[in-house]
Amino acid sequence: MSEVTLTNKRAKRRAAGPYGKVGKALNELDDRLGVAKGGRTFMDKIFPDHWSFMLGEIALYSFVILLATGIFLTFYFIPSSAIVTYHGSYLPLVGQKVTQAFSSTVDISFAVRGGLLMRQMHHWACDIFVGALVVHMARVFFTGAFRKPRELNWTIGVTLLTLAIGNGFLGYSLPDDLVSGTGIRIAYSIMLSIPFVGTYLAFFIFGGNFPGASTIPRFYILHCLILPLVIMGLVGAHLFLLVRQKHTQFPGEGRTEKNVVGSPMFPVFMAKTTGFLFIVTGFTALLSAFAQINPIWQFGPYDASRISYAVQPDWYMGFLDGALRIWPSWTFHSFGHTIPFEVLLPAVVLPGLIFGLAYAWPMLERLYTKDNEIHHLLDRPSQRPKRTAVGVAALAFVTMLFIASSTDVIANFFHISLNTVLWLMRITTILVPLVAYPIAYKICKEMQGVHGAGKRKTPNIVSRTVEGEYLATPTPAYHDDLGHDLAATVVPTFIESEPDDTDEGGVRIVDR
Amino acid sequence: MGLTSPLIKRAALFSVAGLFVLAPGALFVGAAHAANYNPTETSRRDAGTPNSTIVIKNKAGTVIEYGNKYILYNAPPSKLDNLGKALFMENCASCHGTQADGIPANGTVGAYPDLVGLGPATVDFWVVSGRMPSANPRVVEASRRQPRLTPNQALAIAAWVNSLAPSIPLIPTPNLANANVSDGAALFALNCASCHTIEGDGDALAASTFSPSLRNIPAYQVVEAIRTGPANMPRFTGNLSDQQVLDVTKYVTTEIQHPNNPGGFGLGGLGPVAEGFVGLLLGVGVLVLVCYWIGERE
Numbered sequence: 001m002s003e004v005t006l007t008n009k010r011a012k013r014r015a016a017g018p019y020g021k022v023g024k025a026l027n028e029l030d031d032r033l034g035v036a037k038g039g040r041t042f043m044d045k046i047f048p049d050h051w052s053f054m055l056g057e058i059a060l061y062s063f064v065i066l067l068a069t070g071i072f073l074t075f076y077f078i079p080s081s082a083i084v085t086y087h088g089s090y091l092p093l094v095g096q097k098v099t100q101a102f103s104s105t106v107d108i109s110f111a112v113r114g115g116l117l118m119r120q121m122h123h124w125a126c127d128i129f130v131g132a133l134v135v136h137m138a139r140v141f142f143t144g145a146f147r148k149p150r151e152l153n154w155t156i157g158v159t160l161l162t163l164a165i166g167n168g169f170l171g172y173s174l175p176d177d178l179v180s181g182t183g184i185r186i187a188y189s190i191m192l193s194i195p196f197v198g199t200y201l202a203f204f205i206f207g208g209n210f211p212g213a214s215t216i217p218r219f220y221i222l223h224c225l226i227l228p229l230v231i232m233g234l235v236g237a238h239l240f241l242l243v244r245q246k247h248t249q250f251p252g253e254g255r256t257e258k259n260v261v262g263s264p265m266f267p268v269f270m271a272k273t274t275g276f277l278f279i280v281t282g283f284t285a286l287l288s289a290f291a292q293i294n295p296i297w298q299f300g301p302y303d304a305s306r307i308s309y310a311v312q313p314d315w316y317m318g319f320l321d322g323a324l325r326i327w328p329s330w331t332f333h334s335f336g337h338t339i340p341f342e343v344l345l346p347a348v349v350l351p352g353l354i355f356g357l358a359y360a361w362p363m364l365e366r367l368y369t370k371d372n373e374i375h376h377l378l379d380r381p382s383q384r385p386k387r388t389a390v391g392v393a394a395l396a397f398v399t400m401l402f403i404a405s406s407t408d409v410i411a412n413f414f415h416i417s418l419n420t421v422l423w424l425m426r427i428t429t430i431l432v433p434l435v436a437y438p439i440a441y442k443i444c445k446e447m448q449g450v451h452g453a454g455k456r457k458t459p460n461i462v463s464r465t466v467e468g469e470y471l472a473t474p475t476p477a478y479h480d481d482l483g484h485d486l487a488a489t490v491v492p493t494f495i496e497s498e499p500d501d502t503d504e505g506g507v508r509i510v511d512r
Numbered sequence: 513m514g515l516t517s518p519l520i521k522r523a524a525l526f527s528v529a530g531l532f533v534l535a536p537g538a539l540f541v542g543a544a545h546a547a548n549y550n551p552t553e554t555s556r557r558d559a560g561t562p563n564s565t566i567v568i569k570n571k572a573g574t575v576i577e578y579g580n581k582y583i584l585y586n587a588p589p590s591k592l593d594n595l596g597k598a599l600f601m602e603n604c605a606s607c608h609g610t611q612a613d614g615i616p617a618n619g620t621v622g623a624y625p626d627l628v629g630l631g632p633a634t635v636d637f638w639v640v641s642g643r644m645p646s647a648n649p650r651v652v653e654a655s656r657r658q659p660r661l662t663p664n665q666a667l668a669i670a671a672w673v674n675s676l677a678p679s680i681p682l683i684p685t686p687n688l689a690n691a692n693v694s695d696g697a698a699l700f701a702l703n704c705a706s707c708h709t710i711e712g713d714g715d716a717l718a719a720s721t722f723s724p725s726l727r728n729i730p731a732y733q734v735v736e737a738i739r740t741g742p743a744n745m746p747r748f749t750g751n752l753s754d755q756q757v758l759d760v761t762k763y764v765t766t767e768i769q770h771p772n773n774p775g776g777f778g779l780g781g782l783g784p785v786a787e788g789f790v791g792l793l794l795g796v797g798v799l800v801l802v803c804y805w806i807g808e809r810e
Binding site (some may be wrong): 026027045049050051052053054055058091092093094096109110116120124128129131135154178179272275276279280282283284287288289290291292293294295298299300303305306307310311312313314315342402406407408409411414415416417418419420472510 | 613641655693694695696697698701702705706707708709710711713714715716717719720722723763769771773774775776777778779782784785787788790791792794795796798800801802803804805806807808809
């Protein structure tokens with residue numbers, strides 16, 4: 001009789017235990033490596049669910065796309081400045097003398113199956129990567145997530161942004177096309193502008209005068225090996241600190257400085273974040289399939305004697321280009337030495353100040369507020385009007401510099417004089433942040449005073465009495481807006497055979 | 513063998529004598545070159561091509577057709593002269609004068625140039641591209657508009673102005689079948705991209721001056737522009753052969769005007785500006801919305 005029961009599927013499953021074959025495999029693993037304890041901690045890791053906490057994930061997954069597509073591109077790209085005659089399928093280039101770097105990039109676009117899609121995905125993912133970094137950084141800044149104990153992670157984050165921008169520029173330069181070659185020329189000149197050491201620095205980095213044969217191979221190694229390794233290491237450190245220090249959370253019911261309220265790593269967060277990886281990848285692929293980016297075959301090969309008007313860098317270098325464009329032409333020339341302030345100040349000193357301020361901000365704020373407490377609960381931007389206003393002003397300043405990098409496009413589009421646009425940008429770049437600060441400050445103050453600001457409006461129920469009088473009765477606030485949806489439950493500290501019936505919302509609470 | 517050796521003496525003598533002969537020669541040639549090249553007042557009549565294999569003159573000895581297998585230049589038919597004169601009086605004479613000799617430039621905007629001897633291609637280009645008659649004669653640089661006059665009427669005006677003092681360049685007919693698009697691409701990058709941009713979209717250049725977009729321009733007008741140098745544009749005459757002009761024209765009318773865009777939408781050829789907007793607003797924007805969708809909203 002018992003043998004008959006065992007052939008029953010359900011009985012077999014019951015005999016295998018609550019976790020079936022997977023559980024058995026894990027058991028075997030646990031017997032040898034002891035993964036159960038750490039694995040349990042890992043799977044119960046709590047991630048707060050707010051949408052703005054996922055912005056960094058856009059950057060992370062864009063970086064994954066960059067790695068994957070980048071590896072594909074290295075199979076076909078030849079990092080060499082050797083001159084070859086192009087004999088590919090793009091007719092207007094046939095017979096032209098081009099570098100191998102350029103020729104192989106055009107071949108990736110036209111001769112390698114799926115090569116153009118990979119190139120475009122790599123480039124779009126880069127634009128999205130840096131964009132997501134900025135958005136993520138803004139979230140961290142405006143909610144005060146950089147405060148003690150997370151100053152180190154903020155520093156790593158700012159470093160990641162600079163490295164991402166730098167590596168983006170290097171990668172943009174690799175195809176050796178007319179537009180990117182102009183960019184390298186500008187970068188070389190910026191290095192030259194540094195007083196006393198500029199020439200030596202430029203010769204050291206570029207391996208001689210511009211244009212040289214060492215530029216492309218050096219940029220290639222930096223772009224594909226050294227900087228990605230550094231970025232990967234820093235991303236690892238960034239995430240390790242995130243796990244070690246646990247995630248911040250917005251204040252709400254059941255959420256204190258002593259706990260973390262959110263979804264456990266397994267299964268809720270894991271499913272969500274894996275899905276998000278696919279969404280980011282799919283969307284980038286979609287964008288790359290339909291929107292052309294950096295058509296280097298139209299630009300042609302770089303040649304120091306050629307120049308195209310209206311050349312801009314990729315968007316994340318735009319603020320530098322804009323600063324260079326609108327800076328007045330000041331030059332110091334004496335004692336047989338020239339210091340080109342018109343290049344040094346906007347392209348070396350200014351970015352140094354911007355990123356220096358970003359690095360120093362947590363320290364500056366602590367000096368100002370004398371706040372030495374540990375913070376795990378986030379601020380609403382409106383609660384900290386001064387910080388928010390500084391952030392808005394800084395973003396406005398960089399955005400105005402970014403817009404200034406398209407002075408020619410603006411002048412052409414609106415049919416106004418380029419000189420007018422130049423002066424307009426000079427004035428507005430200074431004026432807009434000055435105006436943005438008080439406006440942001442006042443809006444924050446205003447929001448503090450208004451109850452329920454930022455929450456959804458509830459409908460009024462209009463009723464008519466028997467006398468014919470109309471009454472508008474406001475309905476109570478939405479359930480979600482009250483923060484009541486996070487009834488927290490204690491996380492189990494041992495593996496239970498029965499599923500946790502209090503796990504309904506997928507929300508748990510765990511001691512820090 | 514010392515310095516007094518007869519061989520050395522003789523060589524020195526010949527050298528000095530040679531120098532006396534060569535120096536005036538070199539001076540003369542240099543002066544001739546300098547006289548030929550005067551950037552402020554170039555003779556408009558030198559705009560022909562050095563390698564014309566076809567030169568046809570009429571009874572009066574005026575060149576009415578010249579060129580080669582790449583581009584053929586024809587004078588506008590003289591039977592259009594009367595129509596052209598009527599149209600000129602109606603549309604152009606109020607600024608350029610009844611004798612097409614303009615108002616002398618006095619350094620201010622709105623001085624109307626002398627059209628006599630500019631060659632029919634110049635007049636034809638300005639009229640047929642809609643720049644003339646100008647909507648606002650005081651503007652620094654007239655822009656391309658919907659033409660007021662038909663191509664035939666433009667040709668008639670060019671014919672009448674040319675009849676006042678026959679000159680070249682004549683109206684070109686490019687034979688695109690003989691063009692090399694690859695050479696055209698290289699020449700375009702070298703000669704045109706510095707103003708018109710490498711994608712040919714044109715851009716603002718300086719105070720109130722701009723380089724126009726090269727889209728939707730017929731091939732013969734591209735040749736006219738290169739050979740006559742309208743507005744700010746340099747006039748490419750001897751430095752580009754007819755073959756090279758034809759190559760550039762082929763590149764402009766094919767790859768610039770009808771780019772293949774194998775990668776998808778061309779984003780208006782604005783380069784990283786447009787790409788940045790798409791990357792930030794569409795790329796990052798949509799993904800932030802996805803965050804908002806799958807994350808918790810309070």
